[in-house]
Amino acid sequence: MNYQPVIGLEVHLHLKTKSKAFCGCSTEFGKEPNSQVCPVCLGFPGSLPVLNQTAFFYAVKTGLALNCSIAEFTKFDRKNYYYPDLPKNYQISQYDMPIASEGFLDIESEGKPKRVGIIRVHLEEDAGKLIHRDDSSCVDFNRAGIPLLEIVTKPEINSPLEAYEYLTLLKSTLEYLDVSDCDMEKGSLRCDANVSVRKKSETTLGTKTELKNMNSFKGVRDALAYEIDRQIEVLGSGGKLIQETRLWDPQKLKTHPMRSKEEAMDYRYFPEPDLPPFVIAKDKCAQIKREIPELPRQKVLRFMKEYNLSAYDARVLASSKSNALYAEECLVNYSGKDKKQIVNWLTGALLSQARSRNCPLSGLKVTPSDLIKLVGFVEKQQVSALSAKTVLAQMISTGRAPEEIIKEKNLSQICDESSLEAFIEEAIKENPKSVKDYQQGKQNALMFLVGQTMKKSKGKANPKVVQELLKRRI
Amino acid sequence: MELNALTAHQLLKEIAAGGSGSRDIVSGLVARNKQLNQRVKGYVRLDDSGESLIDDRSSGSGVLKGIPISVKDNICTKGLNTECCSQILQGFKPPYDATVIRKLKQAGVCVFGAKTNMDEFAFGSSTENSCFGPTSNPWNLECVPGGSSGGSAAVVASDQAVWALGSDTGGSIRQPASFCGVVGMKPTYGRVSRYGLIAFASSLDQIGPITKDTRDCAILMNAISGHDPLDSTSVDIEVPDFTESLTGDIKGLKIGIPKEYFVEGLDKEVKAVIEEAMEKLKSLGAKCLPVSLPHTEYAVPVYYIIATAEASSNLARFDGVQYGLRNKDLKQGLIDMYKRTRQEGFGQEAKRRIILGTFVLSHGYYDAYYLRALKVRTLIKQDFDRAFRDVDCLITPTSPTPAFRIGERIKDPLKMYLSDIFTISANLSGIPAISVPAGFTRKGLPVGLQILSEPFTEGMLLRVAHAFEQNTPWHKEKPKL
Numbered sequence: 001m002n003y004q005p006v007i008g009l010e011v012h013l014h015l016k017t018k019s020k021a022f023c024g025c026s027t028e029f030g031k032e033p034n035s036q037v038c039p040v041c042l043g044f045p046g047s048l049p050v051l052n053q054t055a056f057f058y059a060v061k062t063g064l065a066l067n068c069s070i071a072e073f074t075k076f077d078r079k080n081y082y083y084p085d086l087p088k089n090y091q092i093s094q095y096d097m098p099i100a101s102e103g104f105l106d107i108e109s110e111g112k113p114k115r116v117g118i119i120r121v122h123l124e125e126d127a128g129k130l131i132h133r134d135d136s137s138c139v140d141f142n143r144a145g146i147p148l149l150e151i152v153t154k155p156e157i158n159s160p161l162e163a164y165e166y167l168t169l170l171k172s173t174l175e176y177l178d179v180s181d182c183d184m185e186k187g188s189l190r191c192d193a194n195v196s197v198r199k200k201s202e203t204t205l206g207t208k209t210e211l212k213n214m215n216s217f218k219g220v221r222d223a224l225a226y227e228i229d230r231q232i233e234v235l236g237s238g239g240k241l242i243q244e245t246r247l248w249d250p251q252k253l254k255t256h257p258m259r260s261k262e263e264a265m266d267y268r269y270f271p272e273p274d275l276p277p278f279v280i281a282k283d284k285c286a287q288i289k290r291e292i293p294e295l296p297r298q299k300v301l302r303f304m305k306e307y308n309l310s311a312y313d314a315r316v317l318a319s320s321k322s323n324a325l326y327a328e329e330c331l332v333n334y335s336g337k338d339k340k341q342i343v344n345w346l347t348g349a350l351l352s353q354a355r356s357r358n359c360p361l362s363g364l365k366v367t368p369s370d371l372i373k374l375v376g377f378v379e380k381q382q383v384s385a386l387s388a389k390t391v392l393a394q395m396i397s398t399g400r401a402p403e404e405i406i407k408e409k410n411l412s413q414i415c416d417e418s419s420l421e422a423f424i425e426e427a428i429k430e431n432p433k434s435v436k437d438y439q440q441g442k443q444n445a446l447m448f449l450v451g452q453t454m455k456k457s458k459g460k461a462n463p464k465v466v467q468e469l470l471k472r473r474i
Numbered sequence: 475m476e477l478n479a480l481t482a483h484q485l486l487k488e489i490a491a492g493g494s495g496s497r498d499i500v501s502g503l504v505a506r507n508k509q510l511n512q513r514v515k516g517y518v519r520l521d522d523s524g525e526s527l528i529d530d531r532s533s534g535s536g537v538l539k540g541i542p543i544s545v546k547d548n549i550c551t552k553g554l555n556t557e558c559c560s561q562i563l564q565g566f567k568p569p570y571d572a573t574v575i576r577k578l579k580q581a582g583v584c585v586f587g588a589k590t591n592m593d594e595f596a597f598g599s600s601t602e603n604s605c606f607g608p609t610s611n612p613w614n615l616e617c618v619p620g621g622s623s624g625g626s627a628a629v630v631a632s633d634q635a636v637w638a639l640g641s642d643t644g645g646s647i648r649q650p651a652s653f654c655g656v657v658g659m660k661p662t663y664g665r666v667s668r669y670g671l672i673a674f675a676s677s678l679d680q681i682g683p684i685t686k687d688t689r690d691c692a693i694l695m696n697a698i699s700g701h702d703p704l705d706s707t708s709v710d711i712e713v714p715d716f717t718e719s720l721t722g723d724i725k726g727l728k729i730g731i732p733k734e735y736f737v738e739g740l741d742k743e744v745k746a747v748i749e750e751a752m753e754k755l756k757s758l759g760a761k762c763l764p765v766s767l768p769h770t771e772y773a774v775p776v777y778y779i780i781a782t783a784e785a786s787s788n789l790a791r792f793d794g795v796q797y798g799l800r801n802k803d804l805k806q807g808l809i810d811m812y813k814r815t816r817q818e819g820f821g822q823e824a825k826r827r828i829i830l831g832t833f834v835l836s837h838g839y840y841d842a843y844y845l846r847a848l849k850v851r852t853l854i855k856q857d858f859d860r861a862f863r864d865v866d867c868l869i870t871p872t873s874p875t876p877a878f879r880i881g882e883r884i885k886d887p888l889k890m891y892l893s894d895i896f897t898i899s900a901n902l903s904g905i906p907a908i909s910v911p912a913g914f915t916r917k918g919l920p921v922g923l924q925i926l927s928e929p930f931t932e933g934m935l936l937r938v939a940h941a942f943e944q945n946t947p948w949h950k951e952k953p954k955l
Contacts, residue, residue, distance in 0.1 A: 039568075044569070045672040046549075046556075046670040048705050048706065050706050080835070082809070082812060084793075087791065266837045273707075273784055274673075276707055
């Protein structure tokens with residue numbers, strides 16, 4: 001039977017504000033437990049929340065970037081539930097009047113464009129973190145009160161890969177907006193997924209499960225793939241699915257049940273009386289809109305058009321704002337006709353070096369102008385492709401200009417015939433048999449002679465020029 | 475007269491004249507406490523010596539330098555126990571001062587360490603729902619002082635305090651002020667910061683003064699009012715000098731008499747006192763006009779839905795994890811610890827309100843109760859908006875009855891809830907209201923007159939209350955103890 005998965009994603013991300021959502025405590029990650037707390041984020045009796053304006057504006061900015069309509073009037077609500085990481089036993093969140101709603105994000109999956117609808121974007125506070133020990137559990141409230149943005153998609157994603165592409169583009173969009181670090185390892189981005197399957201002919205939604213505990217985008221993709229297979233198997237064998245929450249086990253690569261819908265909690269939402277409703281001024285909204293930079297999707301399309309890049313190259317380069325900036329400086333100043341020459345360096349050696357160092361391209365000590373110079377040397381055959389890699393490695397570790405390194409390491413390639421003449425002469429003299437073999441039609445013999453000549457030049461001869469000269473001589 | 479019997483403005487004159495100092499005032503109060511606290515029981519955590527730690531870490535040069543204040547047990551005082559008279563907050567010493575306390579300290583006021591008794595978490599109208607036991611009414615020790623700020627009203631009335639702070643969610647300042655024969659004001663919602671007031675119902679709570687006369691009320695309002703960046707619901711609006719409203723002149727003022735407040739259930743003697751007050755105000759040149767507040771009858775049910783809903787959420791944090799009481803039996807896990815702690819720590823009325831509030835917010839009931847209550851709340855507010863188009867203020871009895879006997883209503887919550895029938899509407903609509911002594915019953919129990927006016931016109935309340943006070947003897951009467 002042919003089943004179609006239907007997926008909706010719920011992303012929670014920490015906003016990159018200096019202070020927490022409702023108090024002045026620092027949001028810095030990795031500090032000593034309970035060192036960044038105050039009566040407000042500890043929920044002490046008598047304390048009151050005061051909204052962090054920056055967090056609010058970041059939420060508006062994100063909503064605008066996701067093509068949402070921004071509520072003119074919005075409010076906060078209390079979500080009531082008991083948990084020891086929740087100091088007040090309620091979370092300040094938004095229920096029926098989110099800051100932003102009804103938007104979309106255009107993604108591309110397997111070469112095809114796809115529009116993923118966004119239901120809502122709302123602001124809330126994070127909870128603390130439980131640390132379990134052998135005989136006890138401790139709570140670290142440093143995270144309690146950090147502003148969280150929740151972004152919920154419509155159930156319009158139809159494959160684990162689409163989900164992966166959505167998350168990737170969402171993350172890069174948020175990084176472009178500079179509103180979040182989006183670091184899943186630090187917990188600054190978390191994702192839950194709702195998934196169901198239905199026969200392709202059906203229009204109603206099947207019974208869904210909610211997946212939690214995925215700690216990477218790959219985890220989301222794998223968990224969804226597993227869960228879709230599981231659901232199809234249950235249905236295929238005549239079974240029935242139950243609506244439940246399931247946890248992804250990244251070791252066993254399986255999902256297992258956590259709680260069923262019957263056990264679902266009643267959060268008793270009601271308007272937060274400690275925070276008056278907010279009116280978002282139209283001109284403030286317009287000002288925030290003006291501050292939104294060119295976003296990754298637009299950048300990809302422009303790179304393809306302006307620099308004639310392939311979709312793949314454009315996406316790789318535009319995936320981070322800082323890399324895109326670096327790449328564009330290279331592309332603009334590179335005078336060669338075929339941008340592919342410099343793009344290959346950017347997406348290849350340079351990006352892999354940056355990734356292994358966990359830094360952006362700009363963090364590699366190689367300025368765009370030096371990179372352009374290096375590519376120029378290769379093109380003019382003043383340095384071999386192989387040597388150029390050595391030069392780049394030096395540039396990355398020292399930050400020195402390519403010409404200096406080439407000169408110092410004596411890596412420049414010998415192209416001019418007169419300089420090569422002597423090496424060729426010697427090679428011919430020393431290998432008469434190979435000369436004869438070549439003359440009798442053996443192509444390999446020529447390659448051997450090229451190799452011998454290269455050896456004599458200590459690798460600096462340009463092999464193409466050597467080959468041409470040899471052909472002419474024998 | 476003894477120092478402890480004086481008002482704050484009289485004491486300030488004393489101090490300015492060099493007659494006495496802060497220490498004399500405090501020792502006068504201590505002596506009075508020693509004599510009376512075991513009988514009135516207005517203060518909690520106060521031993522027989524009558525002495526308590528005085529927090530006088532004030533900045534030194536304030537206008538209220540040297541004047542002590544007594545504070546209700548639900549207003550945070552740094553390092554001093556603040557327990558809302560609940561076992562669940564046993565031993566809780568806030569690491570910070572409420573904004574009102576910070577402001578008062580800056581003005582030079584010193585804070586009396588023993589806090590005043592109250593109904594647990596301000597849930598009640600008699601101060602009987604306190605884990606420390608009830609406070610007695612200084613005018614008749616067998617009667618309640620009203621509530622929930624009964625301790626504050628009783629210590630002011632019995633001269634065990636110069637003045638006091640209370641909190642008012644449905645009448646908790648005005649009703650005890652009325653029962654104890656003192657002045658009590660609930661300011662406009664947003665006039666005084668709630669930061670550091672342990673919340674009962676956040677959209678209704680206000681801190682306010684309980685004083686021996688209207689001048690003290692104005693002086694204390696000057697000290698505690700104003701926008702606070704720590705309270706998003708406090709309003710950034712100019713605070714006038716309230717003492718300037720004490721002109722004594724109310725000629726030509728239009729005073730509304732809401733007919734819905736003079737109906738069945740209103741005690742005859744109370745009614746007579748209020749009618750006499752009306753005549754007095756007329757004789758001072760005011761015009762009394764009948765007005766109607768048609769949604770008055772819904773105020774009590776609406777209040778008990780909204781207030782309990784908010785309370786159920788506000789009190790969720792008392793779970794034994796971070797502070798206060800914790801049931802040490804952890805064998806059956808965390809949820810069990812929550813349950814045991816809350817079962818042990820909360821009194822009956824607190825439990826009743828938490829359950830009621832949880833119910834009205836529950837899935838499937840929200841629209842029928844909470845949402846509808848919010849809509850009716852708007853109608854009640856609109857009643858006042860309409861009335862204030864025609865009149866400058868309204869007068870009503872503060873409470874339908876004088877102080878009742880201890881134990882008389884505690885078994886009948888509904889009857890108890892009706893004690894606040896005249897005061898609740900001001901909280902629901904956010905308007906300011908004051909209660910001033912207006913006379914006595916034949917048995918010698920005080921009766922209070924309530925005055926209500928538009929938001930942020932506490933000056934109007936003080937002007938009318940002051941004119942009335944200056945032309946009547948009631949505020950000068952003292953209970954014989």
